[in-house]
Amino acid sequence: MATSMVNEVKGDDSVPKELLLEKHVSFLREYGQNEDNFEYGITDYLRMSGVYWGLTALDLMGKLKELPENEIVEFVQKCQDPESGGISGCINHDPHLLHTVSAIQVLCIYDRLDAINVEGVIKYVKSLQKDDGSFTGDKWGEVDTRFSFCAVLTLSLLKRMDAIDVDKAVEFVESCMNFDGGFGSRPLSESHAGLIYCCVGFLSITQRLDIIKRDTLAWWLCERQLPSGGLNGRPEKLPDVCYSWWVLSSLSMLGRLHWIDFAALEKFIVSCQDSETGGFSDRPGDITDPYHTLFGLAALSLMGNGALKRVNPTYCMPQEVIDKLELKPQILN
Amino acid sequence: MGDSSDEEFQNSESWVFYRNRDDWKDVEPVEQEDGGEYPVVSISYTPKFKDVYDYLRGVMKIGEKSQRALDLTADAIALNAANYTVWQYRRDILKELKSDLAKELKYIEKVIQRHCKNYQVWHHRRVIVEWLQDSSKELKFTQGILVFDAKNYHAWQHRQWAIKTFGLYEGELEYVDSLLRDDIRNNSAWNQRYFVINNTIGFVDDVVSKEVEYVLEKIETVPLNESAWNYLKGLLLHDKGGLSNNVKVTTFCEDLYMSGNRSPFLLALIVDMCDERISNKAEDDKYNLKRASELCHELATTVDPIRCRYWEYMSTTISKKAGCESGEDAEGGDGPEEAAAAGASHDV
Numbered sequence: 001m002a003t004s005m006v007n008e009v010k011g012d013d014s015v016p017k018e019l020l021l022e023k024h025v026s027f028l029r030e031y032g033q034n035e036d037n038f039e040y041g042i043t044d045y046l047r048m049s050g051v052y053w054g055l056t057a058l059d060l061m062g063k064l065k066e067l068p069e070n071e072i073v074e075f076v077q078k079c080q081d082p083e084s085g086g087i088s089g090c091i092n093h094d095p096h097l098l099h100t101v102s103a104i105q106v107l108c109i110y111d112r113l114d115a116i117n118v119e120g121v122i123k124y125v126k127s128l129q130k131d132d133g134s135f136t137g138d139k140w141g142e143v144d145t146r147f148s149f150c151a152v153l154t155l156s157l158l159k160r161m162d163a164i165d166v167d168k169a170v171e172f173v174e175s176c177m178n179f180d181g182g183f184g185s186r187p188l189s190e191s192h193a194g195l196i197y198c199c200v201g202f203l204s205i206t207q208r209l210d211i212i213k214r215d216t217l218a219w220w221l222c223e224r225q226l227p228s229g230g231l232n233g234r235p236e237k238l239p240d241v242c243y244s245w246w247v248l249s250s251l252s253m254l255g256r257l258h259w260i261d262f263a264a265l266e267k268f269i270v271s272c273q274d275s276e277t278g279g280f281s282d283r284p285g286d287i288t289d290p291y292h293t294l295f296g297l298a299a300l301s302l303m304g305n306g307a308l309k310r311v312n313p314t315y316c317m318p319q320e321v322i323d324k325l326e327l328k329p330q331i332l333n
Numbered sequence: 334m335g336d337s338s339d340e341e342f343q344n345s346e347s348w349v350f351y352r353n354r355d356d357w358k359d360v361e362p363v364e365q366e367d368g369g370e371y372p373v374v375s376i377s378y379t380p381k382f383k384d385v386y387d388y389l390r391g392v393m394k395i396g397e398k399s400q401r402a403l404d405l406t407a408d409a410i411a412l413n414a415a416n417y418t419v420w421q422y423r424r425d426i427l428k429e430l431k432s433d434l435a436k437e438l439k440y441i442e443k444v445i446q447r448h449c450k451n452y453q454v455w456h457h458r459r460v461i462v463e464w465l466q467d468s469s470k471e472l473k474f475t476q477g478i479l480v481f482d483a484k485n486y487h488a489w490q491h492r493q494w495a496i497k498t499f500g501l502y503e504g505e506l507e508y509v510d511s512l513l514r515d516d517i518r519n520n521s522a523w524n525q526r527y528f529v530i531n532n533t534i535g536f537v538d539d540v541v542s543k544e545v546e547y548v549l550e551k552i553e554t555v556p557l558n559e560s561a562w563n564y565l566k567g568l569l570l571h572d573k574g575g576l577s578n579n580v581k582v583t584t585f586c587e588d589l590y591m592s593g594n595r596s597p598f599l600l601a602l603i604v605d606m607c608d609e610r611i612s613n614k615a616e617d618d619k620y621n622l623k624r625a626s627e628l629c630h631e632l633a634t635t636v637d638p639i640r641c642r643y644w645e646y647m648s649t650t651i652s653k654k655a656g657c658e659s660g661e662d663a664e665g666g667d668g669p670e671e672a673a674a675a676g677a678s679h680d681v
């Protein structure tokens with residue numbers, strides 16, 4: 001009820017038209033301190049990813065120092081499971097590949113990989129590869145191309161791609177390519193922009209973008225742009241700020257970023273800011289969160305917004321961090 | 334909040350905190366250890382949430398696998414269905430107690446109905462079905478979810494898993510057909526159509542031919558439908574003649590174009606046909622460079638200007654293939670340069 005009224009009040013004229021950086025900095029800094037923040041209270045199981053979203057967003061705005069480095073590094077340390085080597089979403093939870101990758105991204109941004117047992121992480125990622133080359137997200141979970149991406153993202157940041165069977169891993173991802181050029185979670189699963197990002201990112205890291213039907217896929221991706229300027233994740237779905245990132249980053253790796261109408265997309269993303277609380281939401285007028293805030297900012301950075309640091313399309317981390325690590329994910333031009 | 338179906342789990346008025354329950358006095362609650370007072374990693378909980386999870390950590394710490402612990406996991410899941418640690422603990426208990434799995438299947442059905450976009454709930458269902466080795470309810474169950482959300486990725490994934498694992502292909506094409514009759518733009522249903530045919534009879538010649546007829550019929554009713562056009566292109570990948578030699582398809586496209594239809598997907602397919610003929614060095618009076626350039630120009634300027642850069646690219650690429658270094662030679666003033674200029678003004 002309340003939301004729909006907000007939507008009505010916030011007509012086209014009242015949505016933000018400029019980037020509100022100051023607001024986003026305080027939004028991310030204070031997120032979680034607010035007692036009424038119900039969503040945050042119930043999301044301890046993904047706290048680690050939350051740290052990555054907030055930290056990366058702040059870093060892109062040049063405000064890395066807004067968060068206490070030592071405490072965060074200590075938190076990451078405490079989330080590593082000494083037995084499996086994997087990292088969990090929160091202290092005393094079970095390790096998961098999604099949080100392991102977030103933790104490694106956070107430590108790379110801080111240049112503090114020394115804080116954890118890196119060999120343990122490598123052992124953990126290796127343990128999740130199946131005979132057919134695919135990966136699961138934890139020791140019980142399901143196979144999904146998301147996890148193939150997380151695995152190589154983690155290992156490449158640690159410079160230990162040799163720990164897994166890369167050829168088999170590529171074979172599995174290739175088997176998830178569909179007739180429309182896109183990718184799904186498993187063989188013959190529907191193409192989905194989020195999973196396309198994971199698969200293109202995977203192939204960018206493994207230097208195998210050659211197996212992609214480049215122009216077919218890039219056309220499918222730019223078909224995601226709707227008259228509102230926003231991007232959706234599948235045909236006939238609503239636009240969402242996070243898809244701005246999945247689609248743009250994929251197009252960027254394919255060297256086809258310019259097929260998107262930047263001006264229209266920028267207008268959509270900027271209209272998803274909340275001018276009172278700060279942060280970005282999925283669509284104009286919805287509640288903002290760190291997840292959409294990162295992907296909104298990252299998309300703006302990919303489109304060359306000068307107020308933000310350059311983001312790397314494969315890693316969704318500041319380009320300067322990737323350069324410092326001397327990583328060269330494949331990008332087609 | 335305001336969801337009446339919550340009552341079976343937690344009626345806030347009759348809710349008794351675990352710390353006030355006599356039959357839980359023997360368990361020591363364990364508080365969440367988190368990042369302390371640091372903003373990014375600290376957590377604010379509701380009192381009820383904290384109570385339930387403190388006791389859950391309490392039983393997990395001593396490894397208690399009992400009926401009351403099982404019930405406690407249900408309370409914890411009702412507060413947060415995405416916590417994968419709780420789900421795993423629940424499965425450990427189910428195994429230890431040799432619980433009635435048919436009952437568990439009913440339980441997870443209800444949870445999925447409330448949280449149908451969550452990974453953990455679907456995974457739990459899959460594990461229970463595997464333990465039971467009984468897939469007899471999966472088609473009907475996923476069908477029920479798809480009634481409310483016809484494109485739910487998890488439901489489709491689960492359905493495909495059940496069909497593939499237990500060989501439940503019979504009747505699936507009819508089901509897909511009924512979904513497409515409800516919503517011709519349902520991309521998930523088109524994908525499922527491909528999944529079924531691919532995994533059963535395969536795209537042999539007469540199947541391709543029948544499917545082409547099927548999809549053309551659908552396109553005829555709604556020409557502005559990306560999913561159907563994508564499916565058609567997917568089918569033609571299996572056509573030995575390629576995109577541009579299926580007479581049914583070319584006739585259909587030409588008729589539709591002549592009738593004045595300017596669906597971007599129609600124009601795009603004709604461009605691809607021209608592209609194919611030119612790549613194969615096949616002289617053609619219908620599918621040639623001139624036509625491709627004109628269509629790309631029309632797409633970039635009027636039909637699909639938001640993607641003008643793509644159409645300019647296609648125009649240039651096809652021109653190059655035809656052996657013209659710049660598009661200008663081939664199509665005079667109507668070439669990609671002008672389209673580019675139009676595109677640029679569109680961008681501003």
Ligand SMILES: [Zn+2]
Nearest residue numbers: 240241242282
């Ligand atoms: Zn989103």
